[in-house]
Amino acid sequence: xxxxxxxxxxxxxxxxxxxxxxxxxxxxxxxxxxxxELPKGVDVVGVPGGFxxxxxxxxxxxxxxxxxxxxxxxxxxxxxxxxxxxxxxxVLTETRLLPGALMRNAxxxxxxxxxxxxxxxxxxxxxxxxxxxxVLSIPVAHHDGNYVADEATxxxxxxxxRVAFRYAQDINGAARRIAGVMSxxxxxxxxxxxxxxAADPAHGSVDGRQMFASLAAGLVAA
Amino acid sequence: MKATVHVMLKNGVLDxxxxxxxxxxxxxxxxxxxxxxxxxxIELDLADGTSEADVxxxxxxxxxxxxxxxxxxxxx
Numbered sequence: 001x002x003x004x005x006x007x008x009x010x011x012x013x014x015x016x017x018x019x020x021x022x023x024x025x026x027x028x029x030x031x032x033x034x035x036x037e038l039p040k041g042v043d044v045v046g047v048p049g050g051f052x053x054x055x056x057x058x059x060x061x062x063x064x065x066x067x068x069x070x071x072x073x074x075x076x077x078x079x080x081x082x083x084x085x086x087x088x089x090x091v092l093t094e095t096r097l098l099p100g101a102l103m104r105n106a107x108x109x110x111x112x113x114x115x116x117x118x119x120x121x122x123x124x125x126x127x128x129x130x131x132x133x134x135v136l137s138i139p140v141a142h143h144d145g146n147y148v149a150d151e152a153t154x155x156x157x158x159x160x161x162r163v164a165f166r167y168a169q170d171i172n173g174a175a176r177r178i179a180g181v182m183s184x185x186x187x188x189x190x191x192x193x194x195x196x197x198a199a200d201p202a203h204g205s206v207d208g209r210q211m212f213a214s215l216a217a218g219l220v221a222a
Numbered sequence: 223m224k225a226t227v228h229v230m231l232k233n234g235v236l237d238x239x240x241x242x243x244x245x246x247x248x249x250x251x252x253x254x255x256x257x258x259x260x261x262x263x264i265e266l267d268l269a270d271g272t273s274e275a276d277v278x279x280x281x282x283x284x285x286x287x288x289x290x291x292x293x294x295x296x297x298x
Contacts, residue, residue, distance in 0.1 A: 058287055065284055094287065101289045106238050148235060148290060173238065 001026045001216055005046045006072065006088075008033045008063045013049035013085065013196060020196035021046060024212035033066040043219050044081035045072055047088030049141070049194060059102060059144045060090030069095055081125065081219065082188040083211075086142055089180070089190030098181055098190045099157065100149030105142070106173025112141040114205065116168035117179055117193050121161050124186040129214035135168060136207035138193040145192040147174040147181075157181055165191055223268050225277045226296045229286045230261035261291075 003026040007014045018028045021044075029039045033052075038045065052063035063069065069091070076082050076097050084092035092098045105111060117138045119130040130136070149157070154175055157163055165180035172192075180191025195208025231237050237259050244258040264285055266277065277295045286293040 057284070061284060061287065093289070099289075101287055103235075103290065104238050106236075108238055108242055146238070173236075 001219060002029070002039070002042050003027070003044045003046055004029045004031045004038050004042045005048055006031050006033065006063075006068050007048070008050070008052035008066060010052045010054055011048050011050035011087070013087075013194065016194075016196045016199075017046045017048045017085065020199040020208070020212050023199060023209065024216040026212075026216060031068055033063065033068050036067045036071060038068075038071045038075055042075065042080070043221075044083060044215060045075055047072070047082065047084040047091050048196075049086030049088060052087055052091065055087075055144075058090075058094070060087055060092075060094040063087075063091045064094035073097060076183070076188050079185060079187060081215065083126065083215070084188075084190040085194055085196065086140075086145075086192055089192055090144065092188065092190040097183060097188050099153050100147055100175075100178075100181065102142075102144050102192070103146040103148050103173075104144050105146050105171075110141075110143040111145070111171055112139070114139045114198075115171055115193060117207075118166045118168050120163045120166055123161060124164060124182055124189065125215050125218035125220070126182075126189045126211050127164055127214065128218050129210040137198065137205040138195055138208055139197045139205075140171065140193045141197075142172070142192055145172045145174065145179075147178045147192075149175060154178075160184070162186070164189055165193070223270055223272065224298050225266040225268055225272070225274075226298070227264040227266065227277065227281060227285055228261060228294045228296075229264065229281075229291050230293070231259060231290055232292050235290050 198205035198208035
């Protein structure tokens with residue numbers, strides 16, 4: 001099992017994400033944004049949180065056009081797994097691997113706290129270890145987590161069971177309280193909360209650890 | 223030559239920042255501000271011969287996120 005974690009100037013959750021993957025038994029390679037290829041045999045690419053390229057222009061927009069993201073998109077298009085967390089989720093929407101966009105929080109505040117997160121579907125390699133409706137305690141730390149998409153897209157996501165996580169309470173104005181969505185093949189997941197920050201008893205919650213463990217258990221070769 | 227790109231949120235996309243500016247204007251005593259939408263102006267210095275189509279490509283690929291934003295291009 002081999003995971004790659006992308007590193008952009010301004011990424012700051014890359015090493016935490018590496019630790020979370022390693023705990024679950026992955027070999028982890030860090031890949032620099034200027035790299036044009038992923039290491040051979042990578043099963044899953046993690047796109048970490050942070051402030052890639054200073055959040056200039058739009059969060060994730062410049063990272064989404066970095067050389068490594070061409071390799072990332074190709075990996076996803078041939079059925080590889082991708083996990084984008086926080087700024088990583090913003091990057092994935094900017095690459096259009098995931099629908100919608102993340103806008104400024106409705107209350108305009110940076111929100112940094114543990115939130116109750118509802119698992120909407122166990123039907124993915126990321127969520128198979130959770131029960132439908134299970135409530136997790138996972139931290140969020142974002143200024144731009146207000147998920148938007150047009151009504152038709154939202155209906156399609158819900159109809160296809162591609163909303164992976166929802167906030168138990170509205171925190172940031174996100175449409176239908178959506179916190180995480182999946183691609184059509186259910187192998188690309190983006191979410192604003194940070195499961196890698198709830199993966200060790202010292203974090204105060206270990207509810208995120210299962211995501212990495214289920215991914216390790218449920219990988220199907222691309 | 224220069225190009226000026228205006229990027230605005232599409233109609234129907236809520237603009238929390240614009241809303242906050244509207245409230246702030248109200249509390250400064252400016253009555254009758256019924257809506258504020260905030261966008262970006264991007265000025266590009268371009269080599270002669272760059273076409274409007276080139277600038278539109280720049281908008282599609284990077285300058286605007288057409289999921290939520292619309293843009294206009296002016297060349298001068």
